[in-house]
Amino acid sequence: MPTEPCPFCDLARVELIAEAGPCAAIWTNEPPAGSLMVIPKAHRETAWDLTPEEWSVTRDLLHEMMRRVGQSHQPDGWNIGWNVGEVGGQSVLHAHCHLVPRYRDERHAGKGLRWWFKQPDNASLQARGAATPARPLPPVP
Template sequence: MHDDHACPYCDLAELRRNAFVLENDHCLLSIKPSETGALEGAGIIVPKAHRPTVFDLTPQEWTATQDLLMQARAYLDAVIAPDGYNAGWNVGAVGGQHVMHAHFHVIRIPFISPTIRNVTGLPAPRPEPVSLLLAPLGLNGLCSPFNRSPYYSSIPG
């Protein structure tokens, strides 16, 4: 049997505290202020019932997650107007899941730079973090298989 007191995402009151919250019968979205400001507007969608991974969700929880994701996007588009989003699940410790209660990450991507443009004239997607780390060392060619997309054509290096 699961001990709800050991799981921080089973504590719905804590997820609601000092947060922007949307919820339905099966899931809850919590967007808390960022402690560092780096992930302002980032949030998680969790099933209200304890489910260890995304593979344990019921069909109703899948639908409820999608409903909250669309509401979160509308809210963040109106309030923050990000250039894009990272959204997804981490599964298991090796997959990056640190809290063993299924949670869907909704992370807004801010505008990067008015000088970085892709071939369509629109702001380019962020380069891979590996590219950013290797570029100052003159080693960004190691990431060339990842940067062959025309969308990366104007990123220096």
């Protein structure tokens, strides 16, 4: 059980941009300018725990926020993503989808999420030095 209260469960503690049904959009207050997150109002640890309605409203809020941030900040591109679990980069165990505007004059403009993960210094110890073949998926029940 967490020792500190979840920072996303109390909407009075965050900089709220918009609300729609079971979800809200909040500013990250981190660069690049216009970065935000869409979160479920109910505490859900990961994206996999969202209800069908929360998934649908998240999509709608992301679209609306993209439109609004697009008008106000005029970015040249976007990244959208979920960090899931500690190894996946999730620092707050309350599901949150990042909407990150990208700008042509950024140092890493044109480099997407996959580029970061594919850097040689990011290879796992198991995979360093050799490509690891994909593991077969179990059959669908």
